[in-house]
Amino acid sequence: MSATVQQSPAHAPPHERQVxxxxxxxxxxxxxxxxxxLRNRRTVMFILVFPSLFFLMFxxxxxxxxxxxxxxxxxxxxxxxxxxxxxxxxxGGAAVAVERSLGWSRQLRLxxxxxxxxxxxxxxxxxxxxxxxxxxxxMFGAAMGVxxxxxxxxxxxxxxxxxxxxxxxxGLFMGFLLPSENVxxxxxxxxxxxxxxxxxxxPLSALSPTMRRVATFSPVYGVGQxxxxxxxxxxxxxxxxxxxxxxxxxxxxxxALFRRDTARV
Amino acid sequence: xxxxxxxxxxxxxxxxTAVNDLTLxxxxxxxxxxxxxxxxxxxxxxDMLLGLARPxxxxxxxxxxxxxxxxxxxxxxxVMQNSGLLKDFTVAETVEYTASLYSHARPVNEVLDxxxxxxxxxxxxxxxxGGEQQRLRFAMALLSDPRLLVLDEPTTGMDVEGRRDFWxxxxxxxxxxxTVMFATHYLDEADAYADRIVLIRQGSVVADGTTAxxxxxxxxxxxxxxxxxxxxxxLRALGGVTSVELRGxxxxxxxxxxxxxxRHLLTRTTARDLEISSKNLEAAFVALTGxxxxxxxSR
Numbered sequence: 001m002s003a004t005v006q007q008s009p010a011h012a013p014p015h016e017r018q019v020x021x022x023x024x025x026x027x028x029x030x031x032x033x034x035x036x037x038l039r040n041r042r043t044v045m046f047i048l049v050f051p052s053l054f055f056l057m058f059x060x061x062x063x064x065x066x067x068x069x070x071x072x073x074x075x076x077x078x079x080x081x082x083x084x085x086x087x088x089x090x091x092g093g094a095a096v097a098v099e100r101s102l103g104w105s106r107q108l109r110l111x112x113x114x115x116x117x118x119x120x121x122x123x124x125x126x127x128x129x130x131x132x133x134x135x136x137x138x139m140f141g142a143a144m145g146v147x148x149x150x151x152x153x154x155x156x157x158x159x160x161x162x163x164x165x166x167x168x169x170x171g172l173f174m175g176f177l178l179p180s181e182n183v184x185x186x187x188x189x190x191x192x193x194x195x196x197x198x199x200x201x202x203p204l205s206a207l208s209p210t211m212r213r214v215a216t217f218s219p220v221y222g223v224g225q226x227x228x229x230x231x232x233x234x235x236x237x238x239x240x241x242x243x244x245x246x247x248x249x250x251x252x253x254x255x256a257l258f259r260r261d262t263a264r265v
Numbered sequence: 266x267x268x269x270x271x272x273x274x275x276x277x278x279x280x281x282t283a284v285n286d287l288t289l290x291x292x293x294x295x296x297x298x299x300x301x302x303x304x305x306x307x308x309x310x311x312d313m314l315l316g317l318a319r320p321x322x323x324x325x326x327x328x329x330x331x332x333x334x335x336x337x338x339x340x341x342x343x344v345m346q347n348s349g350l351l352k353d354f355t356v357a358e359t360v361e362y363t364a365s366l367y368s369h370a371r372p373v374n375e376v377l378d379x380x381x382x383x384x385x386x387x388x389x390x391x392x393x394x395g396g397e398q399q400r401l402r403f404a405m406a407l408l409s410d411p412r413l414l415v416l417d418e419p420t421t422g423m424d425v426e427g428r429r430d431f432w433x434x435x436x437x438x439x440x441x442x443x444t445v446m447f448a449t450h451y452l453d454e455a456d457a458y459a460d461r462i463v464l465i466r467q468g469s470v471v472a473d474g475t476t477a478x479x480x481x482x483x484x485x486x487x488x489x490x491x492x493x494x495x496x497x498x499x500l501r502a503l504g505g506v507t508s509v510e511l512r513g514x515x516x517x518x519x520x521x522x523x524x525x526x527x528r529h530l531l532t533r534t535t536a537r538d539l540e541i542s543s544k545n546l547e548a549a550f551v552a553l554t555g556x557x558x559x560x561x562x563s564r
Contacts, residue, residue, distance in 0.1 A: 019337040020368040028365035036353045103349025107402070109317055110345065111366045112337040 023114030030121055034128050043091060046188070047133045051084035052140045058201070059144070074148055075228055077141035078156050079200045082227045084133030085164035086195070086220070090187050092126025093171020093254075097183040100175075115262045119172065126168035127161075134160045148231065155230035163223040163243050167191075169250035170219065176257035194220045219246040266328065268293045268413045268444040269314065274323035276309050276468075283309040285468035287323070291446060293412065296439055298459035299448040302554050306468035307448040308346075311417050314446075315343055328412055339367055339409025344402045346418045352391035356382055356401055359390060363405045370408040380404035381434045396427025400434060407438070414438075416447035420454065432458060452550050466554045477543075482553065486523040486543045490536040492516045503529055 020026075037043055058076045062069050096119070099105050108118060134157050148156070174187045195201050197211070198220025204212055215221050222242025229235035269291035276284040284306045291297050301307050312318035313325055316332030327335035335341045350359060357373060364370035377383040380400045385393065393401065399419060406414055416435070420428040436458065439445050449455055455462050455476070462479045464472040472482050485507060495516045500509045505522035516536070520526050523541045530536035 017338040017340060018368040019334075020366065024366040026365045029362050032354070032358055032362045032365075036351065036358070039353045099349075099351070102351065103347055104351055105349075106317070106345065107348035107350065107405075108366075110315065110336060110343050110348065110406075111363055112339065112368070113366045 020112045023117030024112045025117035025120055030124055030128075033121065033125050037092070037095075037125065037129065038132075043129075046091070046184075047084050047088040047129060048136050051080040051087075051133065051137050054083065054201075055080045055137070055141065055144070070147065071232065073144075074141070074146045074152075074231055075203070077137065077144075077146050078160060078227050078231065079224060081134045081137035081141075081157070082160045082164065082220075082224055083191075083195055083200055084137050085130035085160055086167045086191055086223070087188070088129030088133040089126040089164045089168040090171035090174070090191060091184055092129045093122060093168045093173075094175040094183045094187055095125070096122055096172060096175035097179045098175075098181050100179045101181040115258070119258060122172065123168050126171060127165065130164040130168070131161050134164075152230045156227055159229065160223070160227040163226050166219055166223060166243055166247045166250065169247055169254055172254035173250045173257065176254055176261055194218050198224060200224050216242065219250075222246070266293050267291065267326070268295070268328060269446065270324075270326040271310070271314065272324045274310065274313055274320050274325065276306075276313060276318060277321050283468055284313070284320075287465070287469055289463060289470060289473075291413075291444060293328075293444050294442055296445045296458065296460045297447070298455035298462045299446060299465060300450070300452070300455045300462055300550065301448075301465035302450060305465045305554070307450075307465060308417055309468075310465070311343070311345075311415055311446075311448055315341065315415060335413075339369070339411055341413040341415060342406040342409055342411040343415040343417065344399065344406050344419050346421050348402065350390045350398055350401065352389065354390050355387050356390060356393065356397075356404075357386040359401060360404050360408065364408050367409050371410055376404040376407040379407055379434070379438060381430060394427065396423045396431060399423065399427070399431055403431070403434060411443070413444045413446065416445070418448050418450065420449075420451070428454075464550070464553050471553050479553075480543045481521055485519055485521045486541055488518045488520060488523050488526045488530065488539065488541050490516055490530050490539040492530065492534055492536040495534070495536075500526070500529075 055077055058080070059073050062072050062076070096105070099108075105118075138153065138157055171187065174183055174190075178186060197215055198218030199207070199215050200220050204215055207215060216238060219242070222239040225234045225236065225239035226243065229239070267290055269289065271287060271289045274284050274287045275282065287306070287310060299307050299310070309318060313320045314327065314332060316325075316336060325332055328340045330338065330340060332341075354362065357377065360373045360376060364373055374383065374386075377386055380403045382397060382400050382404060385397060388397075390398065390401070403419075419435075420431055423431065432454070435445070447454075447458070459476065462472070462474065462476055463470055464479065472479055474482070485505075491514050493514045495511055497509050497511060500506060500516070500518055503520070504525050506518055506520045506526060508519040510517040510519075518526050523543075527539060527541060530539060
């Protein structure tokens with residue numbers, strides 16, 4: 001018993017009572033978090049299975065073995081990787097809503113984790129989900145016969161992944177805007193519509209000139225263009241501008257709502 | 266050293282004053298029950314103590330730190346009634362995740378064992394009973410080896426067995442010298458587990474003392490003895506006596522200090538068969554928090 005008495009709280013040495021670095025941000029928590037998210041069947045369906053199924057659906061009409069067919073096939077694969085990454089990063093960001101509605105945020109308020117460190121972990125979780133979505137979709141594409149030059153695999157993959165940061169910001173924004181457990185039931189359809197009008201499900205070349213003009217305003221437009229650029233070109237200033245502007249818009253909106261949220265205490 | 270120092274705390278929600286000029290000090294090592302009916306302001310006070318709510322007036326200090334600082338340093342941790350858990354984590358993962366947020370934490374297995382849930386470490390949180398989830402929150406609260414542990418109605422919604430297991434874990438832990446403050450509206454819990462009871466009503470402290478003192482406050486005690494030809498006058502003259510009643514050979518003395526009366530009866534008279542009884546805590550609680558004590562000043 002004397003051993004236990006010696007480690008009693010009243011005797012805990014003061015140096016053990018420190019504020020953790022980085023507001024509590026750490027990689028162990030991040031690893032556990034990603035593992036937990038991937039355990040959720042619904043999440044896995046939406047970010048890994050559906051994009052692969054869509055790839056099969058959309059590529060079913062591609063006939064022939066020519067270079068043009070191969071390019072179309074690859075282009076569809078990249079678009080679906082972008083779609084998976086979008087859904088993954090959005091749901092990663094929107095998790096702030098789910099966790100608040102469950103009361104987990106309140107539980108975390110009883111720990112040293114600072115709100116900014118919490119949001120940083122959500123963003124990194126979102127980006128990890130995006131990375132997994134792109135990787136899985138590319139592997140599936142390769143298994144289904146997509147062949148690309150190594151630098152195209154790499155650059156397209158990186159562009160799909162990094163540009164999906166827009167949607168991590170979008171997810172956070174939705175999460176702070178709609179603090180409910182069902183936030184993805186709203187965000188999911190929004191993403192589908194944005195993808196439809198942003199050139200992800202239907203190639204931009206198949207759209208009417210008016211619709212093509214409309215498409216450039218979708219937050220999906222720039223991401224899709226840049227992701228496909230290593231394959232078919234199209235890394236225009238407009239595409240870059242689209243990604244930058246939408247990241248700033250969603251990021252600033254999420255930040256404003258986050259500030260309002262933490263100020264309320 | 267003061268574990269908790271709350272001074273003149275006030276918190277309003279619109280027209281409702283939830284906490285009204287509340288002052289409370291808790292010494293290191295005390296086990297204090299924060300007792301009051303629903304809506305008395307217990308949770309609001311605890312929220313301010315933990316930095317989850319900002320007081321409109323007054324100051325909060327936990328071991329000399331602000332609430333946020335005390336939490337960041339792991340000086341204080343809490344088991345709250347309405348904090349959530351993530352269903353897809355296992356019990357051990359939930360604790361491991363929380364442990365990673367502290368600069369120093371006790372080993373995961375140690376806190377699981379201390380909370381009595383070492384055997385269900387690999388169970389998914391979704392499959393845990395309410396009592397098991399509450400002991401999981403308790404395990405998380407033990408990670409930082411806090412000097413102060415705050416429990417907000419920790420056994421609400423638990424079955425009898427769950428309550429018993431939970432309190433035996435707390436009781437076992439409190440032997441190690443931790444300061445514990447728990448809010449409850451279960452009188453038996455306050456009576457059984459606290460050294461000191463703070464009764465709160467309409468946002469203010471209405472009584473504060475040991476369990477015995479609180480019982481005394483409302484009802485006093487009755488000393489009963491067999492004493493033929495008792496001298497009513499000399500009994501009335503004793504300190505703290507509120508009434509003396511003679512029933513044949515039996516004398517009944519209502520008093521606030523039964524020690525004085527008992528000592529007098531046993532040393533100065535031929536009294537025998539002496540009995541001291543007090544009304545239970547329930548009576549004190551009703552008297553102090555019920556409408557009988559309501560002067561119509563607020564509400």
